[in-house]
Amino acid sequence: MPLNDMTFIIGGEAGQGVESSGAGFCKALARGGLHVFGLPDYRSRIRGGHNFFQIRAGTRPLYSHGGPPHLLMALTEEAVLRHREDIPAGGGVLYDPEHAVDAGWLKARGILAFPVPLGKIVKDAGGTRAMVNTAALGAATGLTGYDFSKVASVIEDNFRRKGQDVVDLNLKIAQAALDYVRTTFASSFDYRLEPVSGPPRMVINGNQAFCLGALAAGCKFVAAYPMTPSTTIIEFMSARAARYGIVTKHTEDEIAAVCMAIGAGHAGVRAMASTSGGGFSLMVEALGLAGMTETPVVIVEAQRPGPSTGLATRTEQGDLLFLLHASQGEFPRIVLAPGTVEQCYEAGIRAFNLAERYQTPAIVISDEFLAGAIRSVEKEAFDLSEATIDRGQILSDAELDALDGPYRRYQFTGSGISPRAIPGHPKAVYSATSDEHDEEGHITEEADIRTRMVEKRMRKLEAARQEMRAPETYGSPEADITFLAWGSTYGPLREAVDVLNRSGRKANLVHLVDIWPFPGEKVVAPLSRAKYIVDVESNYSGQMASLLRMHTGIVVNARILKYDGRALSPDYILAHLPEEVK
């Protein structure tokens, strides 16, 4: 009897609450001390189609989705047809007999059929069609023998705002489905789930984790124009804006979003704009404006597959080189690519510190997979005591009062960083300009000043490079296979490395979060010992491998690239190992 190690899929149409019930079930499992990983998969439509949510539960930390689904909770016929091939013998399908499901097909492959009249249970309890997912949750709880009180507590929390009647109705439906399953199927399903003891864990996705970091960093201004998969950032911050004294602005377009953030940053508050690739494309000119005026601003770019509208609700890592080179001319920028929810939280803090310390744009690049996939993580992983706030060189009122002579906003300094004055002080009067300018900020075309100003700005990049972190190396130090990765692929690769090392192979992972300024020497160090480097990315051209070659001369041995819009999984990586290291 496999205990506490299984994968579920809940599948149905858009509008059936597949994602909310999937996330709810994850939370119920985490409340029972289990580790979970949840991956939503949805289409760019509001009704119909096929959406599904994959849940993995286990007793050790999980970093990725993957593996065959042991239980499919099918809210439509299509859900059965789409996933039944993946279910192993001994697995099960829970469905409503209202739907024409071919139980014979399942049985012939050793898959258990669990017809549960979900629609009828809901109707008899006095519920609406939208509550079928609640019935499915109750039924799954019954089939796996899991502790219903955990599921009930999540139902209570999720529906509390809608009133006690709604809570009671949903509880009644879930209980009825659970009772039906227990009496009808007893314990005929092998896969079991049971609470274990463990610390309280959050179930959180990358966008949410980033927002917690931004809140801890004292972000005061957020501007955005809605675009999947970044939208949940402005939504999260807007919902909490009044409470935490934050101004959020849903703007007329992304140009306005980034320009408002630049204006707010110039005026002295920590400001950010969040978007996806299409919106970032619109922000490109203003990115250079922030570089030229040395304005701190944070931009989050949650990637989705392009070009153009591409696959609006899916994932890809296709924007890396674009982001590193976007906007005309040369200026310093910081680029961080977190790979886990913990790193998203940290990036939320670091991006603001780096933007202010180097007075330049800091970009956090993620993608739909990282932004939307949820993972259980200990509360302590988001540590506020480590959230030190460094606003860089800002002149105090006293320092400004003591200033004799004009304030030189763009003073030539050794580090390239010029002490910043927040507008509003009588001694801090100056003009910032997108034109080349002298130390006081006035427009100039003098060749000498131009040269020195370019060098001053670019010195900041060199200073920043020193504090960029080395890539994380995970796995066997004497590896025969070294995976190279950045951003969201950390989780699937970490699990692939574990699988290989458990099977007696020697593998490791070199994963970059700090991408720009490219910490060349720190990247060379772990790779110079590598015997066989496999670059793994969710894009067509292997952009990190190109970057690596450009900056270090290191050429990878092979690439595993995926660009179908679906996240890389450990299974996929292992199945696509190059022949030389298979």
Add this chain to the structure above:
Amino acid sequence: MSDVKDFFVPVRPTWCVGCGDYGIWNAVKMALAGLDLKPYQVMFVSGIGCGSKLPDYTRANGYLSIHGRPMPVATGIRLANHSLRVIAVHGDGDGYGIGGNHFLHAMRRNIDIVDIIQDNQIYGLTKGQYSPTSDRGFVTTTSPEGAIEAAVNPLALALAAGATFVSRSFAGDLKHLADTIMKAINHRGYALVDALQPCVTFNRVNTYDWYRQRVYKVEDETGYDPTDRMKAFAKALEWGERIPTGVIYQVEGKPTYEDQVPAMRAGLLVKQPIVSPRFAEEFEALKDAFV
């Protein structure tokens, strides 16, 4: 009392001799001095164009942004620090053309910004192409047969978009322009000043004389009521033989955008503590919501 000289910087404008931008520049400084504002209390935000260089020539806080984008930059500054008198100053191409979307939305937001458009009916800095306010038939390098588009009517557009202060003045009438700018600064909410500005180098049609022969002041008209939106619409539609100037429309008492943002009620955003002393407790609660 502050004085026009307080806004002096030792930088010589690069504008052509006789350019209407000098008049707008002087009128702005007269208005600031007239209202006893100090350089550190004012923030000019401009875009790109001949006129957009004004902040570089003026002692005050300034941000010369990119073409078409001063309104969102100004909005961000205002939201972060609403003690600053934020004045956007930019050309007709910048404000009504490439920045047209921001223009519309700034007006319906009623953000408390003075928006001065240096309206020379031409693209000056790029050496003479037709602009959104160029009249039909206007011959330029990009409209060699004469412009075939209808001109934008900024005042009518502003009225339709919900602007709470809509005005026009003329760079050739310093006193009237300075007065109008003062009224705009004193207005709570978005305030448009469409400043007719002869470009002596590239616009040989809409000259000082051309404007002088046509402009008249609504203030001189007995019984003109700038609070009557429908009358204002009728005025806004006048263009050609007679061009109305002055405060075409003003409605007072409408809440500004800033008035309605909860986070700004506690005071200036920029003066708030970076994280509140209670945040550690709050943070536990924030995390608990995910458990």
